[in-house]
Amino acid sequence: MLKFTEEHEWLKIEGGVATVGITVHAAEQLGDLVFVELPEVGATFEKGGDAATVESVKAASDVYCPLDGEIVEVNEAITADPSLVNSDPQGAGWFFKLKLANVSDADGLMDEAAYKELVG
């Protein structure tokens, strides 16, 4: 199940765990990333909490936790090479895996068609 947020994150949900990243649109808007800071495994966040930070040459931006949950895995490859987020944002450039507190929370998120409508 693939879901999207208004903050331009995608979630691929499998067995109560969401793999989370930023969308192609978000990566284009941010420009070339030079630094990524990921949360610690085991950290818990509420929906909207500052889970990660991305920095371009120009500015820092927060990546919000899309739903309540616990971080169970992070993608160290993007801290070593932030450009992965630009080159493959919805694949190898994923950020973290989130064990959802309530899987049904995902029902309130957008599907791909709704998100595409949002970003035009």
Added chain:
Amino acid sequence: MDGSSELKKTPLHALNVSLGGRMVPFAGYEMPVQYTAGVMKEHLHTRAAAGLFDVSHMGQVTVRARSGDNADAARALETLVPVDVVGLGEGRQRYALFTNDEGGILDDLMIANRGDHFYVVVNAACKDQDFAYMQAKIGDVCELTLHDDRALVALQGPHAESVLAELWADISSMRFMDVRACDLHDADCIVSRSGYTGEDGFEISIPAALTETVCRRLLDHPDVLPIGLGARDSLRLEAGLCLYGNDIDTSTTPVEGALEWAIQKVRRKGGEREGGFPGASVILDQLENGAARRRVGLRAEGRAPVRASAVLATDPEGEDVVGTVTSGGFGPNVDGPVAMGYVTKAAIAPGTQLYAGVRGKFLPVTVAAMPFVKNTFKR
């Protein structure tokens, strides 16, 4: 409130949009923060080949002595800036600062001697205020004109000379800070060998109506890319140059800002035309005795950019605060974070270990000499 309808447009607006410029509000203008290449590539391209910047939002002012004697205009300008204007030769340009009575900086600017008048370029955000200030202070001696009828572009980078030489062969004989009138593609231009990237290059003032034609000629060259404000900022930061409003303002003096080099001997204590500018008592004293704080360069040990307003401390807990970052980001050519900020006297030596507050953590940074990249001016 959406203020976009009130934003002014430069003569290059249509071209900027057609080149894929991502337009943002800046100093009352709609300006391109980047084009399709993006900030990183635009920055690296400028240092590798040549970049063209629209800086038409800046203020271009001519200062003409009512007496007809340009020396009167020079003397009038010297009442506003702590620099040697009287001794500035015809066809030469110099960096200057408008100071206030407390020794703070009202704006930084360029002053060029054009023979029968002076030509001044000031920052976009300050231009109306600067013009009113000059009018009030020296308007009785000089006729001042703000040239909204001219655009200003900068061509910067190691290939700037060869590119411009294809339009105007004489360009190669110009040295850093030379200023000349020239005819580019039948446009009556003023060219100076200067810029704000740390690279060799030129700033070209063009009549508004002919600007797009001249710029299209330059952009037709395979070595030239259009460059937005994002890369302009990262380029000037790597070059250790101040952004007015961030790194210098009315609360910082030229000495605190490490801009002593802009104040020639003739205006200092014991000089032939000592003082005579606003804030002279404060600034001349600081030139002799130093200031309590100073602008320094900073390099971070890690990859996390340290940005403006980060607190600087001597300890990793961030308790002994000694300063603040005023500009910071990622330097694409340095390939790491670069920043500048103000620190107290005890912490200004290059190599001093400090800690910068970034998102609740204190990250190690080191005081470093600027520029962060070697400048390539043709002196």
